[in-house]
Every structure is written in structure tokens, then in C-alpha cells.
Amino acid sequence: MKICVLVKEVPDAAVEKRINPSTGRMDRGGERNLNPYDTHAIEAAMQVREGAEVEVEEIVAVTMGPQTAVRALHKAVSLGADRSVHLSDDALAGSDVAATGFALAKLLARERPDLVLLGQQSDDGECYTIGAVVADHLQMASLTQVIKMDVSEGRLRCERQAEYGYDTVEIELPAVISVGDAINEPRYPSLKAIMGAKKKPLDGVGIGDLGIEASSVGEQGSKVVCGDFKAPPQKAAGEIIEDEDTAETVEKIIAWLDERKLLS
Amino acid sequence: MSGILAFALHYEGAYNKNSLGGVSEAARQAQALGIEAHAVVVGDVSDELAASLGNYGVTKVFRASDVPEGLAQPVVDVMAQVMRDNGQDYALFGGGLLGFEIGAGLAARLNAGVTMEVTKVNAVDGKLTAERPIHGDSSISTSSYKDRGIIIGRLNAFDTAAPSGATAEVQDVEVALSPFSTKATMVTRGEARGADIDIEGADYLVAGGRGLGKPEGFELCEALADALGGAVAATRAVVDAGWYPYSTQIGQTGKTVSPKLYLAAGISGAIQHKVGFQSAENIIAINKDANAPIFEYTDLGIVGDLNKILPKLTEAVKAKKG
Numbered sequence: 001m002k003i004c005v006l007v008k009e010v011p012d013a014a015v016e017k018r019i020n021p022s023t024g025r026m027d028r029g030g031e032r033n034l035n036p037y038d039t040h041a042i043e044a045a046m047q048v049r050e051g052a053e054v055e056v057e058e059i060v061a062v063t064m065g066p067q068t069a070v071r072a073l074h075k076a077v078s079l080g081a082d083r084s085v086h087l088s089d090d091a092l093a094g095s096d097v098a099a100t101g102f103a104l105a106k107l108l109a110r111e112r113p114d115l116v117l118l119g120q121q122s123d124d125g126e127c128y129t130i131g132a133v134v135a136d137h138l139q140m141a142s143l144t145q146v147i148k149m150d151v152s153e154g155r156l157r158c159e160r161q162a163e164y165g166y167d168t169v170e171i172e173l174p175a176v177i178s179v180g181d182a183i184n185e186p187r188y189p190s191l192k193a194i195m196g197a198k199k200k201p202l203d204g205v206g207i208g209d210l211g212i213e214a215s216s217v218g219e220q221g222s223k224v225v226c227g228d229f230k231a232p233p234q235k236a237a238g239e240i241i242e243d244e245d246t247a248e249t250v251e252k253i254i255a256w257l258d259e260r261k262l263l264s
Numbered sequence: 265m266s267g268i269l270a271f272a273l274h275y276e277g278a279y280n281k282n283s284l285g286g287v288s289e290a291a292r293q294a295q296a297l298g299i300e301a302h303a304v305v306v307g308d309v310s311d312e313l314a315a316s317l318g319n320y321g322v323t324k325v326f327r328a329s330d331v332p333e334g335l336a337q338p339v340v341d342v343m344a345q346v347m348r349d350n351g352q353d354y355a356l357f358g359g360g361l362l363g364f365e366i367g368a369g370l371a372a373r374l375n376a377g378v379t380m381e382v383t384k385v386n387a388v389d390g391k392l393t394a395e396r397p398i399h400g401d402s403s404i405s406t407s408s409y410k411d412r413g414i415i416i417g418r419l420n421a422f423d424t425a426a427p428s429g430a431t432a433e434v435q436d437v438e439v440a441l442s443p444f445s446t447k448a449t450m451v452t453r454g455e456a457r458g459a460d461i462d463i464e465g466a467d468y469l470v471a472g473g474r475g476l477g478k479p480e481g482f483e484l485c486e487a488l489a490d491a492l493g494g495a496v497a498a499t500r501a502v503v504d505a506g507w508y509p510y511s512t513q514i515g516q517t518g519k520t521v522s523p524k525l526y527l528a529a530g531i532s533g534a535i536q537h538k539v540g541f542q543s544a545e546n547i548i549a550i551n552k553d554a555n556a557p558i559f560e561y562t563d564l565g566i567v568g569d570l571n572k573i574l575p576k577l578t579e580a581v582k583a584k585k586g
Contacts, residue, residue, distance in 0.1 A: 098371045098378055128361075129380055129416075132336065132368035141447035142337060144365055147504045157451070161500065161517050162361050164275050164454035165510055167334060172447040182504030223377030224413075228406040232397055235561060238547075242554075243568025250576045253548070254584055256564050260546055262468075262492075262525050263584050 001151075001173075003045045004060045004111050005081060006104060006118035006130070007038040009072035032068060034075040037119030039186040044179050045117055046080040046187070048151050058082050060111060064092060064104055074197040078189035083201040085111070091207055094219035096226075101133025103217050106210040108138060115156075116176040120145050128178070135176035143169055144178040266299045267352040268392075269343060272317055272325075273362055274309060275333075275454065284320055285422035286358030289385060291321025292425070293356075296387035302326060302352065303432070304343055307333035311434055318432035320425045325432045326350075328439050334453050336365030337445040344373045345439050353412055354392055356385075359419030359539070361517050367416040376412035381535070383421045400557050401535065419539040420520055458509025461495065467524045468494025471514060471541070472502060475530020475551060475570065479507040484574040485529055491581040497521070499537050515540035529570045533558025550574070 009032045042061070049056035061076035061084040063069050073084035087107050095103065108116060116138075118131050128144055135142030148159040156171040160180065171177075189197075207217060215221055239256070243249045257263050270290035273280040279287075287303050294301035302324045303317045314325045328342045343355055343366065355370055357363030364380055371378035383404075384395040394407045394415045407413075463469060470489040472482050485496045498508040500515055514521060516536040526544035531537065533549070533556055541547070542561065549562040550570045559565040566573060 096377065097368070097380075098376070101368075101372060128364040129368035129371075129378065132365045133372040135337075135444075136340065136369045136372035139442065139444045141444055142365070142369070143448060145361065161504060161510070162334065162453075163273060163280055163517055164334075166455040166457055167453045168451040168455070169335070170449050170451055175447070180500075180504055182501060223371075223375065223410050224379060225377075225408045225410065226405045227408075230404050230406075232401055232404050238559070238561075238563045238565055240559065240565040240567065243566055243573060246568070246572045246576055249566060249568060249573060250580045253564070253566065253577055254580050256548075257525070257581075258584070262546065263581065 001048070001054050001056050001114045002058045002060070002112070003048065003056060003115045003117060004062050004108055004113040005038070005041050005045050005076065006116065006134070007042070007061050007063050007072050007076045008035045009033065009063070009065055009069045010035045032071065034072040035119055037121055037181060038076070039079060039119075040179050040181050040183055041117040041119050042076055042079045042081060043184045043186040044149060047184060048115075049080075051151065053151050054153060060085060060113070062104065062107060062111070063087070064100060064107070070202065073202060075189075077200045078193040078197040079186065081200075083203070085203045085205060087205050087210070089206040091214040091218045094222060095217050096222035096224045097129050098133055098223060099217045099221045101130050102137055102221075103207065103210070103212055104130070105134045105137030106212050107205065108134065110210065114173045116140070116174075118176070118178045120178050120180045131176050131178040138174070138176065141171045141175040142177070143171060143175070145180045146177050147180040147182045149177065149179070149183065267350065268294045268299065268301045268354040268356055269347055269352040270301065270303045270322065270356045271339065271343065271363060271366060272303045272305050273360065274305060274313070277313065279317075280358070280360060281424065282358035282360045282417070282419060282422075284358070284424040285420070286356050286363070286417055287317055287322055288320040288425035289358070289417070289422035290356045293385050293387055293392055295321070297390060297392070300324070302350070304328070304339070304346060306331040306339055306342055314434040315431040318430040319427035321428070321430075322432050325434050326437050327434055328437050331439060331441065332450065334362070334450050335448055336362055336369060337448065338441050339366045340369035340373055341441050341445050342437065342439045343370055346437060347374065347412070355414045357416045358422055359417045359516070363416050367414045371414050374412050376414050377407065377409040378414040378416065379407040380416040381418045382415050383418050385415060400560065419516055456510055458511060461509055461511045463495045463497050463512050464519055464521055466495035466521075468492040468527075469497045469521060469523045469525070469541070469544075470494060470527045470529065471497040471499065471531060472508065472529050473499040473531030473537075474501050475532070476502070476507075477530070481530070482508055484570065484578075488527070488574055488578045488581065491578045491585070492525070494523070494525070499531055528558055528562070529574060531558055532556045533561070
């Protein structure tokens with residue numbers, strides 16, 4: 001079995017957030033890292049490999065993004081992927097979710113995986129949807145937010161929560177599965193794996209290598225035009241208490257509740 | 265012919281509340297554009313149940329009876345065929361998981377533009393645009409579509425219209441499913457997992473998330489909820505992890521509540537959770553991470569260790585209430 005894991009670099013949530021004084025908005029620039037949700041997808045791939053049910057020949061980390069996205073691939077490899085592929089091209093800038101999914105599907109079609117795994121969402125924008133776009137282009141079965149996945153030869157048995165509770169779904173491979181963060185606890189990479197990550201093969205490809213026309217991706221190929229940004233209706237900022245003396249903190253909470261007649 | 269096509273999710277003979285909101289919104293926007301709104305249903309839907317969508321303003325319901333329920337890809341096949349045959353320019357979904365999956369697949373199939381987590385739809389110059397909060401709700405972006413548009417609502421974004429008493433024409437459609445759409449089969453659907461607890465009627469909710477550290481952490485929430493005379497709720501992460509019953513889950517695929525007080529303990533505050541309780545009258549959060557997104561929309565935020573604060577707060581509430 002060959003597994004491809006789709007990963008993405010996102011702003012690092014662990015970095016302290018700053019308000020940009022000129023706009024009054026949160027500055028989310030700066031450090032970027034592997035999307036934490038994607039680490040669950042890599043871990044899921046590793047557990048399939050380490051399980052007894054199927055033989056995993058290869059785990060390949062795949063991303064699309066600018067040069068800096070290489071860092072996310074190194075992290076993915078340090079967590080267990082055997083090699084990585086980086087789709088990067090100026091023509092891809094400004095791609096919407098449909099164009100991004102189209103380009104990734106072209107790349108995945110070349111890799112011919114039996115299973116494509118990805119995290120349930122990214123923190124920086126598009127949620128949930130990329131897996132379903134990729135699956136439709138690849139003509140593979142697809143399920144999102146999977147929290148339990150049992151693999152047997154050519155099949156998956158997945159559990160996930162949908163509108164009416166938990167569903168159990170049987171899927172014939174090949175398939176595109178997005179995993180929820182309850183599926184596993186990702187391991188930490190060893191120092192040796194971190195040091196070795198840069199030595200593992202990293203294949204850089206552009207759209208020409210995949211037969212993608214520039215007009216079908218990027219701003220030109222995207223069918224959504226986003227703009228007209230505006231601030232949401234402002235809610236008065238809440239009060240914040242840093243707990244130093246818990247007795248005092250509790251007193252303040254009680255007073256706050258009492259003021260709002262919530263303790264009568 | 266132009267139009268807006270909404271997907272109506274149903275289960276055990278009733279429509280999903282968010283789907284009815286989506287159907288109602290499709291009808292409102294179609295009226296603004298001077299076009300018609302239609303709906304799609306799949307699986308076992310009686311004539312009466314299908315026609316009843318007319319109550320919310322759609323004139324026609326396309327019913328694909330042979331198509332399996334609860335999975336997205338077969339519905340993509342149905343909606344793509346209906347839109348190709350009938351020329352609807354837009355597909356619209358109320359909040360929920362299946363709508364995200366179907367809408368995304370449909371965007372790929374029809375080479376259409378897609379916007380998710382939409383909170384408002386506008387009819388402008390004969391076309392629809394969609395507003396979507398981005399970057400943790402710190403900004404709102406407006407999407408317009410070059411060609412077909414697929415609009416996926418955020419949970420509770422669209423109000424359900426008051427039933428008008430009208431009935432819709434029901435048209436059965438035969439759809440040949442794509443080979444890959446039949447590779448997934450539902451084994452069991454809608455398993456509740458855990459005790460059935462009513463949290464929707466509670467005035468006070470103490471909600472716990474991953475920050476509780478372990479399932480036993482919920483005992484702290486339960487003690488405080490008891491003292492306040494309320495109930496305990498949970499995030500999807502801890503429900504998925506098996507720490508607390510599904511019936512107590514707030515957010516995207518769980519419940520929507522609007523209590524007098526929502527106290528979130530150890531909850532970072534993902535959008536998918538926020539949408540389930542943001543209409544609470546008062547929101548308090550306790551979290552040790554000062555950067556947790558939840559502090560951006562709480563009325564009172566406590567940065568600190570919930571293991572220290574919750575027990576003392578419980579004692580103080582008891583003492584105060586006598």
C-alpha cells in the first residue's frame with residue numbers, strides 16, 4: 001500500500017499574537033509551521049504502517065505552497081514520511097479551494113496512492129473541504145472527520161461523527177480520508193529524525209511537470225473572487241483577569257455573576 | 265433557466281433544522297433575484313414530506329429515491345445532474361458536515377466557485393455574493409462567482425421561514441451514480457454514544473474541553489454545574505475522545521444552545537464550537553493559555569489553572585446561594 005499525506009504550512013499558533021497598531025487587527029504573519037491537524041494524518045499513516053494488517057511500501061508527504069512550505073515537509077518527514085513532494089509555481093498564487101484541489105489531484109494522480117490522508121481542517125482559512133475536492137477529481141471514495149480507521153486489504157472501516165451521531169462507514173480503496181484530531185495522539189519526532197529530515201528525498205515540481213495549464217489555476221483559474229474585506233460588527237471587549245491569587249479571582253467572578261443576577 | 269438548488273438533509277422522517285434554514289435562504293434569495301428555488305432530497309422520502317418543502321418557499325423538489333442516505337458523494341452525483349439538466353446557477357447548503365462534503369465535491373465536479381462558513385448571502389446586480397468571516401472571525405470577506413456558485417452556510421446562519429402552507433411539485437429523478445460514489449457504504453448511522461442528557465433547556469451550562477486534561481476533569485464541571493443549578497456540556501474533541509456523552513456536545517455537529525450563562529473550562533474556542541453557543545447571554549472562559557481564541561469573544565476571561573479555580577468557584581457559588 002502507498003499512502004500520500006497532504007500537509008500544509010500555517011501560521012504558528014504557538015507564536016504570540018500581536019495586534020497590528022495601524023489596523024487594529026491581529027497580525028498573524030511571522031513564523032509558520034506544519035498545520036497541527038496534519039500531524040494526526042501523518043500519525044494515522046504511521047499506525048497503518050506499524051499495524052499488522054497491510055504492508056505499507058511508502059508514505060509520501062505532499063504540499064502545495066511557496067518556498068517556505070518546505071519547512072512543513074521537513075516536519076512531516078521527521079514525523080515518519082519517507083519522502084516528500086513540493087508543488088510550487090508562481091502561477092498557483094491566488095488559487096481558491098477548487099483550483100488548489102485540482103492542482104493537488106494532478107500531483108496525486110502521478111503518485112498513484114491507495115490512500116490519501118489529510119487533517120480535518122487548517123487553522124488559517126479553508127475548512128474541511130479540500131479532501132472532497134481532491135477525491136472528486138481523483139474519482140476516489142472520500143470521507144471527512146474520521147476518528148477511527150481500521151485498515152484491511154483493500155478496505156477501510158471508518159467511524160466519524162455526522163449530523164445525527166456516529167456513523168460507521170465501509171470504504172473500498174483507493175480513498176481520500178480526512179482525519180479528526182481524536183483519531184490519535186501524534187508522536188514527537190526524535191532528534192535524529194529531525195536532523196535526518198533534510199536528507200530525505202524532496203521532489204520539487206511545477207505545474208508544467210503535471211500538465212496543468214496556468215489558466216486553470218491561480219487567480220485566473222479560480223471561480224471565486226474574494227474581496228471587499230470588512231470588519232465584523234464589534235462586540236465590546238470582555239474583561240480579562242489573570243489569576244494570581246485564586247481566592248481573589250474567585251471573588252471577582254462571584255461579584256461579576258452577582259452583578260448580572262446570575263446567582264439568585 | 266436559472267435558479268438556486270438547496271440540499272435538504274432528512275433523517276427518520278424529519279428535516280434537519282439547518283437544512284430548512286438553507287432551503288428558506290435559497291427561496292429568499294431566489295425571490296430577490298426573480299428566479300426560482302428548488303430542493304434536492306435523496307433516499308426514502310414520502311410524497312408528503314418532499315412536497316412539504318414548499319412551506320419554505322421552494323417550488324420544486326427533485327427526489328432521487330434510489331440514492332443512499334447519509335453519504336456525500338452520491339448526492340454530488342444527483343445535484344450535478346439536476347443542475348446540468350435544469351440550469352440552476354447556485355447550490356446552497358445550511359450549516360452542517362454533509363453540506364461541506366457535498367458542496368466541495370460539487371464544486372470540483374461542476375468547476376464552480378465554492379464558499380464555506382457563509383454567514384450572509386446578498387443578491388447584487390442579479391447575482392449572489394456570499395459573506396464569510398475569516399481569520400478567526402476578525403474580518404469578513406465577500407465572495408462573488410465567475411460562473412456557478414456554491415454557498416455553504418455556517419451553522420445557524422440562515423433562519424428557517426415560517427411555514428407558508430404551500431406545497432412543492434415533486435419530480436423524481438433517476439441518477440446513475442459514479443463508480444467511486446458507491447465505494448462507501450453506511451454500516452450503522454446515527455449512533456448516540458453515551459447517556460442521553462438534555463442540555464438545551466439549561467439556563468446555566470458549564471462546558472469542558474481538552475484543557476480538562478483527562479475524562480475525570482469533568483467532575484469539576486459537574487460540581488460547578490450542580491452548584492449553579494445547570495448542566496454540563498462538552499466540545500467535539502472530548503466527545504470524539506470518549507470523555508463525555510455525544511448528547512452534551514455543542515457546535516457544528518452537536519447542539520446549539522443559548523443559556524443565561526455559558527462557562528467554558530479548558531476550551532480553546534474553535535469556530536466550530538463557538539457557533540453552538542455564541543447567542544448565550546453571558547460567556548465566561550477559564551483557560552491557561554492567554555492566546556486561546558475563546559478570549560476574543562468572552563464577556564469575562566480568566567487566564568489561569570482551572571484545577572485551582574473551579575473547585576474554589578464551586579464552593580463560593582454554594583456559599584453565596586446558601
